[in-house]
Amino acid sequence: MLEIKKNIYWVGVRDWELKRFHGEEFSTHRGSTYNSYLIRDKKIALVDTVWTPFHEEFAEELDREIGLENISLIVINHTEQDHAGSLLYLMEKIPDTPIYCTRNGAAMIKGHFHKDWNFNAVKTGDSVDLGEYKLVFVEMPLLHWPDSMATYVAGANVLLSNDAFGQHYVSSSLYNDQVDQGELFQEAIKYFANILTPFSDLVKKKTAEIKSLNLPIDMIAPSHGIIWRDNPLQIVEKYEQWASGYHEGTVAILYDTMWGATRKMALAIARGLENKGVGAKLFNLGKSDKADVVTEVFKARGVIVGSSTINRSVLSNTAAILEVIKGLKFKGKVGAAFGSYGWSGESPKIIQDRLAEAGIEIIAEPLKMKWDPAPENLKECEAFGEAFADKIR
Known part of the structure; x- marks a missing residue:
């Protein structure tokens, strides 16, 4: 006592x-x-x-x-x-x-x-x-x-x-x-x-x-x-x-990857954001704590989510975090989707749709890359990050 x-x-x-x-x-x-x-x-x-x-x-x-x-x-x-x-x-x-x-x-x-x-x-x-x-x-x-x-x-x-x-x-x-x-x-x-x-x-x-x-x-x-x-x-x-639309002006990049291609895309997108002076935080969903990721999404102005395509869908950790984001009903946040694929490539569109269902305003078309991104592909990812930064600034 x-x-x-x-x-x-x-x-x-x-x-x-x-x-x-x-x-x-x-x-x-x-x-x-x-x-x-x-x-x-x-x-x-x-x-x-x-x-x-x-x-x-x-x-x-x-x-x-x-x-x-x-x-x-x-x-x-x-x-x-x-x-x-x-x-x-x-x-x-x-x-x-x-x-x-x-x-x-x-x-x-x-x-x-x-x-x-x-x-x-x-x-x-x-x-x-x-x-x-x-x-x-x-x-x-x-x-x-x-x-x-x-x-x-x-x-x-x-x-x-x-x-x-x-x-x-x-x-x-x-x-x-x-x-x-x-x-x-x-x-x-x-x-x-x-x-x-x-x-x-x-x-x-x-x-x-x-x-x-x-x-x-x-x-x-x-x-x-x-x-x-x-x-x-x-x-x-x-x-x-x-409780009043809080954010710290950053962008949370959430991704899961099978053989590293989606990770390379995430890093290039982050470089693009940083080129424009927008802070980025990256989270490998297969290795990151879910509650910690949610906290960073809460603090962010924007959320960009990426996944490899598997079985014509997204990786399971990506699906899980999208479900959590939907349930938490974040307000005033903007987002976009990206991902890599081998032959079918459905994941970016699935992510975009789920972000929209969660109330995230989509401000960029989904970005997808086939196989392992080449240097010119990574430049495209960097430009994607720059354009996203321009829109939230």
């Missing part, structure tokens, strides 16, 4: 070994945390739990520190297993404890655990008095599940924001002013890009709503990663920026 404000404690778990999350979808190179918070007042409130594999040590630590029977209520801001996974184990020991969550949250908890506990469904503005402090609930639907909400601790000026404003980032330190800022914001933007991008319009509405409430906020404590105590609203401002 680590006190973060008077009588408010971090009681979470640091998972240094975590390398993949959401199944195998999300890479967590710097591990993660499962942040649970305990408020010791006239009533004792537990806000969120930790991921299921850690439920025994989590409950045992709480029992040792305060006695589980002394917990007056449990708040579940979000029912995904990394936040509510210890609930079943806890409720076996304290079965009558009231659970505060949204209406959707109650339905989802029942769906996860098949138990009809003492649910108290809340909506924005509802509150619970603890004594010195009061919990005020703020619904945050689809940030990033329909059940999501945040809990504001009135009197302490602490926003317990659950997934919003978090990062998959573990450190021996708890606070944003105690860690490497480059690492922190790299993980924060990766988290936003891979999880919250499809909900950008909702992010803008919700951040505006939070600001309109004029709540004094001294600390934003999410359910993953670092707690924001030094200028905590800086991460809210970042979310507003990231």
Whole structure:
């Protein structure tokens, strides 16, 4: 138990070994945390739990520190297993404890655990008095599940924001002013890009709503990663920026290759972009981490995707990243396609069509080369990159 404000404690778990999350979808190179918070007042409130594999040590630590029977209520801001996974184990020991969550949250908890506990469904503005402090609930639907909400601790000026404003980032330190800022914001933007991008319009509405409430906020404590105590609203401002067609003016070139021809094309296209002063980042999809690639697409103004043709289609890693890009619903990005082939050559057109389906504006006709590109072919690729740069500049 680590006190973060008077009588408010971090009681979470640091998972240094975590390398993949959401199944195998999300890479967590710097591990993660499962942040649970305990408020010791006239009533004792537990806000969120930790991921299921850690439920025994989590409950045992709480029992040792305060006695589980002394917990007056449990708040579940979000029912995904990394936040509510210890609930079943806890409720076996304290079965009558009231659970505060949204209406959707109650339905989802029942769906996860098949138990009809003492649910108290809340909506924005509802509150619970603890004594010195009061919990005020703020619904945050689809940030990033329909059940999501945040809990504001009135009197302490602490926003317990659950997934919003978090990062998959573990450190021996708890606070944003105690860690490497480059690492922190790299993980924060990766988290936003891979999880919250499809909900950008909702992010803008919700951040505006939070600001309109004029709540004094001294600390934003999410359910993953670092707690924001030094200028905590800086991460809210970042979310507003990231949700508003954010880009850094670069171009992400994503390619997969069988025998190196498509790679040569990618390098030549990058030279063309650089000739015009546009930064390019290249990613071999067969060797690059998917979540890291998505982050760079999020940061880019343009995305150029290439693949060899195989079985009259694209290589499997190219198909996978195109599906991810479509699901994330990027806005304000432009793109193009390229690829090499031996005899049929369908891949560039397939890529272009899938980029267009994903909402990427196509600004160049697809470029394809037969067999291994000759020097004059590579000059054509370079010119392709230059023309793309001219259009986005």
